[in-house]
Amino acid sequence: MSEFISHISPLAGIFILGVLAGWIVEWIFVRLFVPNPGKKAETELKASRKQVEDLQKKNAELQASLTAAQASAAKAEKLAAETKAAPAPAAIVEAKAAPAAAAETKPAAKPVPAKVEAALVGTGNDDLTKLGGVGPKLAEAMNAAGISSYAQIAELGVEQLNERLAASGIRYSKAAVESWAPQAKLAAMGDWEALKNYQASLKA
Structure with a gap:
């Protein structure tokens, strides 16, 4: 009986070592070659966040450009309105010359016959x-x-x-x-x- 046990002990040790070796190999294989869903999701999340940040940055730039364009348009409209309302130089000269012309053409007092x-x-x-x-x-x-x-x-x-x-x-x-x-x-x-x-x- 003791001889039988002595023959089994080495076999059990070899079996246990084989199991451990197989588990280690499997762990290394899974770690290196099998995709990790959690890590992949984390990578995709980081990429999505970066895209969102880029879009927000572009949106802010577009908003600033739109505000500047609206301000320029309002300024141009105001300038156009002032230019349209202001009399032309020729009209100003004519307006100033009109009273003088009227004074020159004013009929003199009628002389007494x-x-x-x-x-x-x-x-x-x-x-x-x-x-x-x-x-x-x-x-x-x-x-x-x-x-x-x-x-x-x-x-x-x-x-x-x-x-x-x-x-x-x-x-x-x-x-x-x-x-x-x-x-x-x-x-x-x-x-x-x-x-x-x-x-x-x-x-x-």
């Missing part, structure tokens, strides 16, 4: 307020100073009119006195249309 002087007659108690620059109070002061007709005003000079009105102490436009004689001549003739045009030329 010479024949009017011959037709002047003193009617007395004329409505002196029809003359430009003469109001009701000034007309009363003229009457008090002995001036009551268009003919009188047409014949009196500026100095004489000022002297007669000085005593009344009334205020009036000294510049308007120079136009009273021509106005009075037209009023004395009854040419009211000509008087109206003359007064309009004084206001222009």
Whole structure:
């Protein structure tokens, strides 16, 4: 019996060594040559993350380009609107030249015809307020100073009119006195249309 056991012990040791060797070889083979699903998935996940990062980076660049393009377009539209609204240089020159041209072409005050002087007659108690620059109070002061007709005003000079009105102490436009004689001549003739045009030329 002891001999049998002595023969079995070496065989058992060889068997155990064979099993261990086979397991080691299998482990090495699996480790080196059999694909690892977990490792493959991890590699794919890293690649996917990198692609996502690249896409996010490109998206940010596109967003920045779009924002810059929109800002440029808005600036261009604003500039175009300002350019369209602004008058052209020629229009500005014409606009500035228009008042000067109008001033040059303004009709001169209509001269009083010479024949009017011959037709002047003193009617007395004329409505002196029809003359430009003469109001009701000034007309009363003229009457008090002995001036009551268009003919009188047409014949009196500026100095004489000022002297007669000085005593009344009334205020009036000294510049308007120079136009009273021509106005009075037209009023004395009854040419009211000509008087109206003359007064309009004084206001222009």
